Amino acid sequence: xxxxxxxxxxxxxxxxxxxxxxxxxxxxxxxxxxxxxxxxxxxxxxxxxxxxxxxxxxxxxxxxxxxxxxxxxxxxxxxxxxxxxxxxxxxxxxxxxxxxxxxxxxxxxxxxxxxxxxxxxxxxxxxxxxxxxxxxxxxxxxxxxxxxxxxxxxxxxxxxxxxxxxxxxxxxxxxxxxxxxxxxxxxxxxxxxxxxxxxxxxxxxxxxxxxxxxxxxxxxxxxxxxxxxxxxxxxxxxxxxxxxxxxxxxxxxxxxxxxxxxxxxxxxxxxxxxxxxxxxxxxxxxxxxxxxxxxxxxxxxxxxxxxxxxxxxxxxxxxxxxxxxxxxxxxxxxxxxxxxxxxxxxxxxxxxxxxxxxxxxxxxxxxxxxxxxxxxxxxxxxxxxxxxxxxx
Amino acid sequence: xxxxxxxxxxxxxxxxxxxxxxxxxxxxxxxxxxxxxxxxxxxxxxxxxxxxxxxxxxxxxxxxxxxxxxxxxxxxxxxxxxxxxxxxxxxxxxxxxxxxxxxxxxxxxxxxxxxxxxxxxxxxxxxxxxxxxxxxxxxxxxxxxxxxxxxxxxxxxxxxxxxxxxxxxxxxxxxxxxxxxxxxxxxxxxxxxxxxxxxxxxxxxxxxxxxxxxxxxxxxxxxxxxxxxxxxxxxxxxxxxxxxxxxxxxxxxxxxxxxxxxxxxxxxxxxxxxxxxxxxxxxxxxxxxxxxxxxxxxxxxxxxxxxxxxxxxxxxxxxxxxxxxxxxxxxxxxxxxxxxxxxxxxxxxxxxxxxxxxxxxxxxxxxxxxxxxxxxxxxxxxxxxxxxxxxxxxxxxxxxxxxxxxxxxxxxxxxxxxxxxxxxxxxxxxxxxxxxxxxxxxxxxxxxxxxxxxxxxxxxxxxxxxxxxxxxxxxxxxxxxxxxxxxxxxxxxxxxxxxxxxxxxxxxxxxxxxxxxxxxxxxxxxxxxxxxxxxxxxxxxxxxxxxxxxxxxxxxxxxxxxxxxxxxxxxxxxx
Numbered sequence: 030x031x032x033x034x035x036x037x038x039x040x041x042x043x044x045x046x047x048x049x050x051x052x053x054x055x056x057x058x059x060x061x062x063x064x065x066x067x068x069x070x071x072x073x074x075x076x077x078x079x080x081x082x083x084x085x086x087x088x089x090x091x092x093x094x095x096x097x098x099x100x101x102x103x104x105x106x107x108x109x110x111x112x113x114x115x116x117x118x119x120x121x122x123x124x125x126x127x128x129x130x131x132x133x134x135x136x137x138x139x140x141x142x143x144x145x146x147x148x149x150x151x152x153x154x155x156x157x158x159x160x161x162x163x164x165x166x167x168x169x170x171x172x173x174x175x176x177x178x179x180x181x182x183x184x185x186x187x188x189x190x191x192x193x194x195x196x197x198x199x200x201x202x203x204x205x206x207x208x209x210x211x212x213x214x215x216x217x218x219x220x221x222x223x224x225x226x227x228x229x230x231x232x233x234x235x236x237x238x239x240x241x242x243x244x245x246x247x248x249x250x251x252x253x254x255x256x257x258x259x260x261x262x263x264x265x266x267x268x269x270x271x272x273x274x275x276x277x278x279x280x281x282x283x284x285x286x287x288x289x290x291x292x293x294x295x296x297x298x299x300x301x302x303x304x305x306x307x308x309x310x311x312x313x314x315x316x317x318x319x320x321x322x323x324x325x326x327x328x329x330x331x332x333x334x335x336x337x338x339x340x341x342x343x344x345x346x347x348x349x350x351x352x353x354x355x356x357x358x359x360x361x362x363x364x365x366x367x368x369x370x371x372x373x374x375x376x377x378x379x380x381x382x383x384x385x386x387x388x389x390x391x392x393x394x395x396x397x398x399x400x401x402x403x404x405x406x407x408x409x410x411x412x413x414x415x416x417x418x419x420x421x
Numbered sequence: 422x423x424x425x426x427x428x429x430x431x432x433x434x435x436x437x438x439x440x441x442x443x444x445x446x447x448x449x450x451x452x453x454x455x456x457x458x459x460x461x462x463x464x465x466x467x468x469x470x471x472x473x474x475x476x477x478x479x480x481x482x483x484x485x486x487x488x489x490x491x492x493x494x495x496x497x498x499x500x501x502x503x504x505x506x507x508x509x510x511x512x513x514x515x516x517x518x519x520x521x522x523x524x525x526x527x528x529x530x531x532x533x534x535x536x537x538x539x540x541x542x543x544x545x546x547x548x549x550x551x552x553x554x555x556x557x558x559x560x561x562x563x564x565x566x567x568x569x570x571x572x573x574x575x576x577x578x579x580x581x582x583x584x585x586x587x588x589x590x591x592x593x594x595x596x597x598x599x600x601x602x603x604x605x606x607x608x609x610x611x612x613x614x615x616x617x618x619x620x621x622x623x624x625x626x627x628x629x630x631x632x633x634x635x636x637x638x639x640x641x642x643x644x645x646x647x648x649x650x651x652x653x654x655x656x657x658x659x660x661x662x663x664x665x666x667x668x669x670x671x672x673x674x675x676x677x678x679x680x681x682x683x684x685x686x687x688x689x690x691x692x693x694x695x696x697x698x699x700x701x702x703x704x705x706x707x708x709x710x711x712x713x714x715x716x717x718x719x720x721x722x723x724x725x726x727x728x729x730x731x732x733x734x735x736x737x738x739x740x741x742x743x744x745x746x747x748x749x750x751x752x753x754x755x756x757x758x759x760x761x762x763x764x765x766x767x768x769x770x771x772x773x774x775x776x777x778x779x780x781x782x783x784x785x786x787x788x789x790x791x792x793x794x795x796x797x798x799x800x801x802x803x804x805x806x807x808x809x810x811x812x813x814x815x816x817x818x819x820x821x822x823x824x825x826x827x828x829x830x831x832x833x834x835x836x837x838x839x840x841x842x843x844x845x846x847x848x849x850x851x852x853x854x855x856x857x858x859x860x861x862x863x864x865x866x867x868x869x870x871x872x873x874x875x876x877x878x879x880x881x882x883x884x885x886x887x888x889x890x891x892x893x894x895x896x897x898x899x900x901x902x903x904x905x906x907x908x909x910x911x912x913x914x915x916x917x918x919x920x921x922x923x924x925x926x927x928x929x930x931x932x933x934x935x936x937x938x939x940x941x942x943x944x945x946x947x948x949x950x951x952x953x954x955x956x957x958x959x960x961x962x963x964x965x966x967x968x969x970x971x972x973x974x975x976x977x978x979x980x981x982x983x984x985x986x987x988x989x990x991x992x993x994x995x996x
Contacts, residue, residue: 263764266755268709278751278761410760
């Protein structure tokens with residue numbers, strides 16, 4: 030316990046006995062609770078007082094997909110390989126693909142180097158102008174109303190954009206990220222781009238997000254908690270079938286001076302086992318498809334439903350997502366681009382076009398995309414060096 | 422198997438047989454001591470097969486830790502609560518001998534290989550492709566003394582040198598010849614068996630005593646679970662070990678050594694039946710967090726607790742059953758649902774909060790997971806283990822004609838172990854024994870089949886109330902206190918440790934010593950280290966009585982105690 034942050038431990042008089050279903054949850058039993066309930070039983074074995082912890086295992090863009098792909102009535106985007114292929118003469122095709130024997134995955138390099146001077150069109154998306162990117166034209170999406178308007182008109186903080194309706198009829202949903210990638214194979218269910226990235230995080234342990242909830246008096250209902258986000262330096266602890274083991278411990282990544290390398294915090298509350306944060310600016314670690322990058326959010330909100338047995342928590346992340354960082358990540362993924370079904374130049378252009386948040390003060394063009402992501406987490410102990418405290 | 426290997430095995434077997442009948446009993450008369458506690462008759466001289474751990478310790482001590490000792494040897498049979506007592510009746514089967522043979526050659530090959538020979542062989546042969554008897558003699562004279570726990574006789578040394586000579590000629594290599602002879606030495610009974618060699622007792626006409634070398638072995642295997650080191654052998658050689666001051670000096674030195682931890686760990690691994698970890702299995706569908714690594718950590722955690730309480734802090738032995746201080750690895754922390762401060766796999770100290778239900782080694786995974794079924798907990802197995810291993814009581818096995826379908830019916834309308842075991846109340850043949858085990862075991866039902874905390878089983882709230890020898894409890898830590906306060910706890914460890922040190926089952930006559938030792942244990946505030954010292958310094962540890970008739974010198978003696986001489990379980994429990 031020496032290295033575990035003590036400052037966040039709570040021991041409030043209001044502390045109440047944790048009931049049976051919640052008692053097994055890691056890190057949730059409250060400091061100073063009496064040792065037994067009315068029946069004389071122990072409330073719990075051991076636990077981390079006043080804290081909840083989670084490690085994010087799955088992170089996917091929240092996609093609303095209908096059975097007949099109504100949301101994409103123009104179909105799906107064509108791939109970089111296809112655009113390259115279309116631009117080749119028959120002779121060139123034979124020459125550059127060994128008479129067609131070279132598979133898509135193995136010809137990704139010539140395919141991306143299709144700029145007029147051989148530029149890599151992913152590293153330089155402005156080198157060519159590709160056919161316009163196909164975006165979602167459906168009306169329904171996951172997400173929340175981020176700009177506060179009912180119609181998506183421009184505000185000092187946002188650019189004009191179309192709104193969605195939520196899956197349960199919620200009005201004025203903002204999710205331009207979905208509008209951008211919703212008709213691209215790589216992002217849709219089982220699409221290679223997100224699945225591959227997710228698998229790589231699972232097996233490499235790189236870019237793992239830790240969620241540390243402190244100031245927890247009551248794990249099911251607490252109106253004032255602090256939620257901090259860190260990067261783990263430990264890999265997922267998994268069972269023999271590859272499933273993460275709950276209640277494992279993960280150390281946070283720190284700078285040479287001992288401060289947390291990530292560590293943004295949001296205030297939040299827990300209502301009936303659902304953790305909800307207020308909005309705020311958050312940077313999260315991200316890795317996938319061989320690329321290290323970050324999730325850079327403004328006005329980010331987290332919503333997590335904690336399972337009754339406390340072993341898992343699933344939910345959503347909402348917020349404005351940095352376009353530049355998004356393009357940096359997507360266009361840097363190399364070989365994965367060849368099979369993910371998109372063209373870098375077309376995607377980048379569409380991303381800037383659809384951006385609806387935080388206009389650049391000089392150009393007036395928006396720099397962020399409203400977004401929603403699905404996450405699955407597992408109960409974890411977030412181990413922090415002594416002295417590291419939540420940013421709030 | 423190659424014909425060369427067969428020939429060599431035959432030679433080794435012949436050597437084995439020759440030496441088995443040639444372990445000498447010297448006839449030197451020396452004076453005895455009067456301050457070694459109550460006098461007992463002692464057991465008849467015995468031979469005990471080295472345990473696997475002892476074998477490993479000896480090889481490491483003699484040749485260093487770079488020598489890998491792979492392979493397994495035949496297991497021992499638990500006798501009167503201890504595997505160590507099974508060593509007394511252990512034989513070597515032909516298959517078992519082949520295991521020793523392979524092991525010996527593997528070790529010998531490593532000792533003489535190009536990497537290790539420089540450090541492990543004290544001389545360089547005149548020629549690599551020819552025998553060098555002088556060098557071989559020096560080597561075997563040195564290592565043989567540690568392997569046999571005494572200097573080699575001239576005949577033994579000659580045999581080893583001759584064997585090395587002939588093999589070197591045959592194989593055209595000094596080192597290969599030396600390795601062949603070393604392998605043969607490692608398969609002799611002098612090495613594989615710890616022998617109670619005796620000599621006439623100079624202080625008591627007609628009686629016998631252990632030779633100083635046998636005494637050194639008994640002391641060393643008791644305290645360190647290893648063969649005597651140089652200093653102890655020197656004390657044996659000079660005869661100092663037969664004097665009270667000489668013995669005291671060695672006991673002080675050895676009990677202050679960090680190697681005492683090895684001995685204490687070995688004793689408790691034996692007493693707590695930790696060999697069961699080697700075959701412990703859990704259903705991965707039910708307990709995905711269980712792995713062999715977790716099992717290893719669980720065992721190690723208890724052993725660390727034992728060393729910490731008994732040797733580092735020298736606390737009351739009974740505190741072992743209520744201590745909240747422990748060490749954890751990430752794998753253990755996951756089950757205990759506590760943070761691991763060394764997630765990269767290391768051990769970290771941890772103290773369970775004062776109001777935690779986990780207290781003492783009985784609530785650790787090393788006990789609760791070990792004594793449970795592959796797919797569920799077991800109040801019966803836990804209660805039985807607690808009574809038998811910690812309180813030295815005996816729970817009879819179930820009668821052979823019990824119909825277990827009554828208890829294992831998956832469609833029975835029962836949710837908890839308590840409900841399931843309630844069926845036993847309907848079968849008189851079961852009730853008696855289950856009354857001994859289940860009321861204790863119910864107290865550990867907060868821990869599932871791998872020791873993870875729970876409050877429900879099959880969505881039914883658990884009732885963990887129970888009773889231990891008249892003391893009621895409502896939580897596991899209260900059960901732990903009940904164990905701590907149980908008078909049988911201290912007497913059990915005294916008797917187990919005494920039997921372990923002597924390598925034999927206790928007899929009625931030994932009660933004179935164990936009762937006194939138990940009283941001193943109490944007077945010393947249950948200080949385990951002092952108990953170890955007391956036994957190590959006692960005359961009882963080294964007491965030996967002559968078999969009838971008194972053997973001629975140079976004869977190995979091996980007898981079993983008479984059946985009625987052995988302390989029965991019930992008598993042992995009462996004492």
